[in-house]
Each structure stands twice: as structure tokens, then as C-alpha cells.
Amino acid sequence: xxxxxxxxxxxxxxxxxxxxxxxxxxxxxxxxxxxxxxxxxxxxxxxxxxxxxxxxxxxxxxxxxxxxxxxxxxxxxxxxxxxxxxxxxxxxxxxxxxxxxxxxxxxxxxxxxxxxxxxxxxxxxxxxxxxxxxxxxxxxxxxxxxxxxxxxxxxxxxxxxxxxxxxxxxxxxxxxxxxxxxxxxxxxxxxxxxxxxx
Amino acid sequence: xxxxxxxxxxxxxxxxxxxxxxxxxxxxxxxxxxxxxxxxxxxxxxxxxxxxxxxxxxxxxxxxxxxxxxxxxxxxxxxxxxxxxxxxxxxxxxxxxxxxxxxxxxxxxxxxxxxxxxxxxxxxxxxxxxxxxxxxxxxxxxxxxxxxxxxxxxxxxxxxxxxxxxxxxxxxxxxxxxxxxxxxxxxxxxxxxxxxxxxxxxxxxxxxxxxxxxxxxxxxxxxxxxxxxxxxxxxxxxxxxxxxxxxxxxxxxxxxxxxxxxxxxxxxxxxxxxxxxxxxxxxxxxxxxxxxxxxxxxxxxxxxxxxxxxxxxxxxxxxxxxxxxxxxxxxxxxxxxxxxxxxxxxxxxxxxxxxxxxxxxxxxxxxxxxxxxxxxxxxxxxxxxxxxxxxxxxxxxxxxxxxxxxxxxxxxxxxxxxxxxxxxxxxxxxxxxxxxxxx
Numbered sequence: 001x002x003x004x005x006x007x008x009x010x011x012x013x014x015x016x017x018x019x020x021x022x023x024x025x026x027x028x029x030x031x032x033x034x035x036x037x038x039x040x041x042x043x044x045x046x047x048x049x050x051x052x053x054x055x056x057x058x059x060x061x062x063x064x065x066x067x068x069x070x071x072x073x074x075x076x077x078x079x080x081x082x083x084x085x086x087x088x089x090x091x092x093x094x095x096x097x098x099x100x101x102x103x104x105x106x107x108x109x110x111x112x113x114x115x116x117x118x119x120x121x122x123x124x125x126x127x128x129x130x131x132x133x134x135x136x137x138x139x140x141x142x143x144x145x146x147x148x149x150x151x152x153x154x155x156x157x158x159x160x161x162x163x164x165x166x167x168x169x170x171x172x173x174x175x176x177x178x179x180x181x182x183x184x185x186x187x188x189x190x191x192x193x194x195x196x197x198x
Numbered sequence: 199x200x201x202x203x204x205x206x207x208x209x210x211x212x213x214x215x216x217x218x219x220x221x222x223x224x225x226x227x228x229x230x231x232x233x234x235x236x237x238x239x240x241x242x243x244x245x246x247x248x249x250x251x252x253x254x255x256x257x258x259x260x261x262x263x264x265x266x267x268x269x270x271x272x273x274x275x276x277x278x279x280x281x282x283x284x285x286x287x288x289x290x291x292x293x294x295x296x297x298x299x300x301x302x303x304x305x306x307x308x309x310x311x312x313x314x315x316x317x318x319x320x321x322x323x324x325x326x327x328x329x330x331x332x333x334x335x336x337x338x339x340x341x342x343x344x345x346x347x348x349x350x351x352x353x354x355x356x357x358x359x360x361x362x363x364x365x366x367x368x369x370x371x372x373x374x375x376x377x378x379x380x381x382x383x384x385x386x387x388x389x390x391x392x393x394x395x396x397x398x399x400x401x402x403x404x405x406x407x408x409x410x411x412x413x414x415x416x417x418x419x420x421x422x423x424x425x426x427x428x429x430x431x432x433x434x435x436x437x438x439x440x441x442x443x444x445x446x447x448x449x450x451x452x453x454x455x456x457x458x459x460x461x462x463x464x465x466x467x468x469x470x471x472x473x474x475x476x477x478x479x480x481x482x483x484x485x486x487x488x489x490x491x492x493x494x495x496x497x498x499x500x501x502x503x504x505x506x507x508x509x510x511x512x513x514x515x516x517x518x519x520x521x522x523x524x525x526x527x528x529x530x531x532x533x534x535x536x537x538x539x540x541x542x543x544x545x546x547x548x549x550x551x552x553x554x555x556x557x558x559x560x561x562x563x564x565x566x567x568x569x570x571x572x573x574x575x576x577x578x579x580x581x582x583x584x585x586x587x588x589x590x591x592x593x594x595x596x597x598x599x600x601x602x603x604x605x606x607x608x609x610x611x612x613x614x615x616x617x618x619x620x621x622x623x624x625x626x627x628x629x630x631x632x633x634x635x636x637x
Contacts, residue, residue, distance in 0.1 A: 105261065105262065106261065106262040162258050163258055163259050163260065163261040163545070164258050164259070164260050164261065164541075164544050164545025164546075164600075165260075165261040165544065165545040165546060166260065166261075166263060166545050166546055166597045166598060166599050166600050167546050167596060167597060167598045167599075168263055168264065168265055168598055168599050169260075169261045169262070169263040169264075169545070170546060172263075172264045173261065173262065173263065173264065
């Protein structure tokens, strides 16, 4: 009877969220040049200016966390591209899925939801023939997200080439370069991952 | 539960599991776990051959511009759920033209050659109006014209177009009949400073009328009746009027890399009032003398039958319009217009050329003006008469904001022959410069 009660209590304890994942907003802000009064960080690298808005955090039912962050590429004083990073973390702080949505020069892009990949199955024969490449699920997930993002950008920029641009558009609107935007988003994603703790 | 007791249960279960399996595979594709090309689809049943989709043509869009929000302010009200008025917008069109040149008139008989100054700057068009979408199926347009003299300025348009169903519509009020490619094009979208000489000469004026339009596949037909009265404000019903018949076909040819869109049209007008109609032709030079040779015009040109056919083609940066016109009445006149254009810088600089030829066997049958306008209905002083006309135009349009704000410049060379008349041939080199603004 006593053992039953102990096992019941232990089971209930196992059902409780075991150490919720946390996010260090200050640390992220510090690595992005600091948050200003409007909760926005302004920074630049590789001659390109960006701004990141303070992420919004919500708890998932399983004790994990959903993080949404807006990253803008700034050109000629205004946002040439506006992108939203949507990241889902498990209760252990592991990145489970990622999605990038954005608007670049009037064109919408969406990578779709990319889930954390499973480790590839390697047979004993393959393993003995050649040691398998080290598999890191988070890195693979990030790579998949940006392969999808680059594909979407190619499509968007390809469509834009067919558009007609009048003189005022040519002078006063700006191009968001694929490489700059991809670099900025990747920079933000890596810093966000460093600020997530279990 | 014994499956043998219910013989249909097993196949239903198998089908359900099978469809669930396909549904699960679809979910895996959406979630990124599998790729679509890795899924094995069941074979299509026999006889379910899928035909290739009809080629469609989407014209290039205009890139977003900082001026978009300013132009959007012309829409004063927009509510698609309102049962009475869904949209109210103000409209405007301002066209300023300048011309610099000289018309050289040949010597004939004892009359020495002379030159007529073609220099001038004019507000070619100045319109303000409104556009209303009402009752979910009716578009009402009203435009007031402030340019020109008292015979030209007034109510340029006051019409409504009601959609009877998805493919049929009725247009009524004071509006312009459909005739030739240039006359059917709204003035703000003309590629050249003005329409060709023959179009301006024979096209009927906007007047009171009613027209039925029907679409069927890639065809569009129109049949209408218009009054023979011409009034700068509200025309009345005068005489028997004229009947207008139109047909138009749109075709799309697609290759691996590009698409060609073409529109072929044919228009016919029967003027039942003959030379008593005030709307065919639109101007009055009767009893006046031409600037080439001081030749007296005893009667205005009048036409009982008008015919035009042509084609417009668009492909990537290129477009081309060709029109043939013929008018038969107290004189017979005919002509062609060929207008190629090319986006040198897509959306910004368009190169435009036009060759126009008009001819008649009757002396003095062709009536034209030269300078800021070739439309005698707008400004008929001075005007010239002849029997053969050639015009060459080459210019460029600089699009500041879409097709709504542009600068245009070009050089025109006109040859007017008067072989069967008094022999007062004329030719002119004219430089055109203009600006257009519309909303």
C-alpha cells in the first residue's frame, strides 16, 4: 500500500513540467547592441543595418516555449524587408521546429514549418565501411530552414524581376539582398539559441 | 465482432485504412517529413485523361512605390458589404502638350510657298470626375472636360455600365463608341501625344447611346445605338443616329520562355443620318479655308459607313498595334496605323514609334491639324486639306509613376499631299513635349 502511494506520488511528479525552459532577454539584447526604449535593438554588420524587436514568448502545453521575433533589414532609413522567426522549443530547451515568414519588396515568403529531423539510420555495413558524418539535429534543422528560405527568396526576387518599376520606385525603393537577409536572420537565430536555457 | 458476419465491413475497413494511409502521407508532406515526389500515387482510372490547362496571360505588375498611398487617396469610400454604394473615387486627367515646328506649304500656280508656325503649348485635356460602384453590379462614371473651347469643354462622359450577368453588360448614357484601337484606348493611356490623323478625322463623337456587350469564351461582342446629336454637355436624341457593331478576340500563345497576348478587333458603324449627323464627323470646317492654299471647304466630310480592324500584340518588353480604317460617304478615305513600342527600361522608359498613312481619291477629302493636336474637334485653326497623308513619329515616354504620371517627347514628320486638289502639298517637322497626370 505504501509502495502504491509512493509510486503514485512519483508518477504525479513525473507528470509535472520538469524545469521549464527559460529565455534570457537581457543576454540577447546585449549581444544585439542593447534594447532601446521601444524594445528594439539596432545593429549592423557586414555594412548592412538590421533591427530586431524584442521576441514574444508563450508557453506550449507540454512545458516548452514558442518564440516569435521580428527582424528587419534596414535600407535608406526604412525596412526593406520584414521577417518573422517562429521557433518552438521543448521543455528541455531543444529547438523542435522553426519557420521564417517575411515580406520583401511587396513579395511574401514562407519557408513552412520545418521540424527537427531524426538521426539517419546507418546500417552496420555502412558504418564499418566509412564512419558516418556527425549528426547534429539542431544544425540540420537550421540548415533546412535556410535552404527553404533561400529557395523562397529566389522565387520572390525572380518574380520581382518581371515587375515594372517606374522612375520613382527605382529612386526611392530599395532592394533587399538575399545574402544580407539570410545572414541577418541566421545571426539572430544563433544568438536566440544561445539565450535559451533549460 | 465477427467480420464474416458483416461481409461489407472488411472492404470498407480496407478502403478506410487505405484512404487514411494516403491522408497520413499527405500530412507527412505538409509537415516536411516526406517529399511529395517520394509518394507513390495510385494509377488514374482509364479514360480520365487530363487535358492541358488553357494558357493564361498575367501582365507584369507594377512594383510597390512610395506614391501608392498618395494615389490610393483618390478612393474616398470603399465598402464591399454596403448594398448601395461599394466604392466612390474621384478621377482626374491633365494633359499638357507643347509643339515646336513649322508646316511648309509648297508653291502651287501663282501662290508662293509659305510656312505656318506650328509652335504652341496647350492644355490638351483637363478632366475631373468621379467613379461610383453601386448596387454590386453598376459602374457609374462622370467626367467634366475643362480644356478646349466652348464646343469642346463640358461633360466629357456621363455613363453607367450594368453587369447583367457574368458575361453580359449594358452601357448607357453619354460615352464614346468603340472604334479603332486608338479611339477605344482611354486618353490617359495613349502612347503618342495624340491619336492618328485619320482616327481623329472619322471617329464619331461621344454622344448619347446604349450598348450591349456579351462575352463568350475568348470573344467579346458589342452592339449599340447612338444619337446623331453632338453637344458638349448633354446631347439629345436627334435623327436616326448610328449603329455600332464590334467584335474582339483575345488569344494567348505560349512558348517555353515567354507568352504572347494578342487582341484582334473589328468594328463597323452605320451612320443612318448621313451628312445630317452632327456626331459623324465631330468637327465643323464648312465654309472655312484651309491653311494650305486657302482652299474653301464647301462641305464637311461625312461618312455613312465606317469600318476598322486591327490587332494589338504584347510580349515581354515589346508591343505592337496595327489598325486599318475605312470610311465611305461623300468621300472615301482609308488608312493604316502601325505603332510598335518597346520598354527600354521596363516600367520607366518606353520607346514609341508610329507610322500612319491615310489616302483618298477625292480632292481635299483628308482634313487635319498639325501642332499640339491633330484633332480638328479640339482645335481646328489652322487646318489643312489633302488627299494623301504620311506621318512618322518616334518618341520616348518617361514613366514617373506607373501609367499615371509621365513625361513624353518625340519627333514627328508629316507629309500631306494635295495632288488631286489645289496642289498645295505640305510637310512639317514637329517636336512634341508633354506631361500627363491621371488618377
